Structure formats: structure tokens, C-alpha cells
Amino acid sequence: MRVRYVCDRCGHLMSELTVTPQGLKKLGLYQLTEAEREDIIKYDEGAGVMIVSTICDCCLEPETEEIRPGYTVMH
Numbered sequence: 001m002r003v004r005y006v007c008d009r010c011g012h013l014m015s016e017l018t019v020t021p022q023g024l025k026k027l028g029l030y031q032l033t034e035a036e037r038e039d040i041i042k043y044d045e046g047a048g049v050m051i052v053s054t055i056c057d058c059c060l061e062p063e064t065e066e067i068r069p070g071y072t073v074m075h
């Protein structure tokens with residue numbers, strides 16, 4: 001199965017990998033609660049892709065911009 005990590009805020013495709021069912025368990029996604037899983041994992045049934053919402057480095061910790069006002073986020 002293909003697993004695609006997409007930034008929840010800017011839509012940036014961070015990484016895409018192909019994993020076996022055994023490999024899926026190693027991703028740690030099944031340690032999440034059911035509510036958390038429903039929130040961050042979406043399935044594109046037709047394409048057979050599992051889409052995991054995450055936050056990319058650019059969108060992570062937006063307060064960093066306030067600490068360093070000259071810092072420009074590049075996408």
C-alpha cells in the first residue's frame with residue numbers, strides 16, 4: 001500500500017512510500033486512538049493510497065517567525 005504524508009496546512013507532499021501490511025504497523029499509526037486515526041488518516045480507495053495528515057517544517061511552530069522576524073518561509 002502507498003502511504004502519502006501531506007501537510008495539513010499547506011498541502012505540501014512531504015513523502016510517499018510503499019509499505020507492506022507488516023510495514024504499516026511499524027509506522028506507529030496504529031498506536032493512535034481511533035479518533036486520532038480518523039482525524040489524520042484518510043484513504044483514497046480508488047488509488048489505494050493512505051493519506052496521512054501531518055505538518056511540514058514550514059508550517060511547524062509558526063511562532064518561530066515571531067522570534068526571528070527576518071526569517072522567510074519558503075515553500
Ligand SMILES: [Zn+2]
Nearest residue numbers: 007010056059
Ligand atoms: Zn506546510
